[in-house]
Amino acid sequence: MKINSLLIPLLAIVLFSCKEKKEPVKNEATQPSVADTVVAAPPQEIKTDSVTIKEPEHIKSEEAETKDTVISYQFAFNKFPSKNYKFVKKAKLDFSNDEGVYNFRTRIKDAYAAGTPDFASYYITVIFGCGTSCIMGMMMDVRDGKIYGLPLGEETSCMFAEDRAIFDLNSRLFIASICKESPEDENVYYHAFVWNEEKKDFEKVEEKDIK
Known part of the structure; x- marks a missing residue:
């Protein structure tokens, strides 16, 4: 009976210490997902800028120059x-x-x-x-x-x-x-x-x- 009474507190201490060791592992596993989110954001912003702003402005300027250079002449x-x-x-x-x-x-x-x-x-x-x-x-x-x-x-x-x-x-x-x-x-x-x-x-x- 004395042996059983000593084993029960020892098992409780071991289980408690194992639980504390597992919790930091869960925290470390979540960190890579945060880092991935931060890295993925910048490429989306760059792609949007290059398509919606730079290219249309370049095309419009060429069309305007073409229209300005058209000259008409009247002949008899x-x-x-x-x-x-x-x-x-x-x-x-x-x-x-x-x-x-x-x-x-x-x-x-x-x-x-x-x-x-x-x-x-x-x-x-x-x-x-x-x-x-x-x-x-x-x-x-x-x-x-x-x-x-x-x-x-x-x-x-x-x-x-x-x-x-x-x-x-x-x-x-x-x-x-x-x-x-x-x-x-x-x-x-x-x-x-x-x-x-x-x-x-x-x-x-x-x-x-x-x-």
Whole structure:
């Protein structure tokens, strides 16, 4: 009986001491979760700032600059009218009048098949690049399929072009380019031509004649 009476207090002391040792372990286990929460917060804030603030401001500024640089010019297309023509159908393309034209046959065929007259009543135009600051083009007569070169290329190109290849369905006037000597220059000069339907050729015209 004396032994049992001594064992009971000893067991109580051992159990109490074990309980005290386990409690600090629980506290230590909870600490990593607090640290994880603190580390995860900053990336969410950075991601929000970069998407909602910086990118839209950058895009809006570019759109504003593009709109400010658009310049319009008025030309006297009605001074050089072409005859009224009711377009019905297209003749078959004729590549026999110029050997150089045949080198661009794919571009010409595609434009002719998809297009309708857009210059001087009878002609469907096609324009494409030919190098830095250079464009060239052809026009196809829907009445007989004959192909003619537009007054474009190196001779009418310029490094600082405000606009190029301006024309109208009901006019024979063709503005090849509007040029500047430098980007800062306020003055412009023109390469302008009028299509002579009888001679089948473009003739140079002066600035005073096109405005």
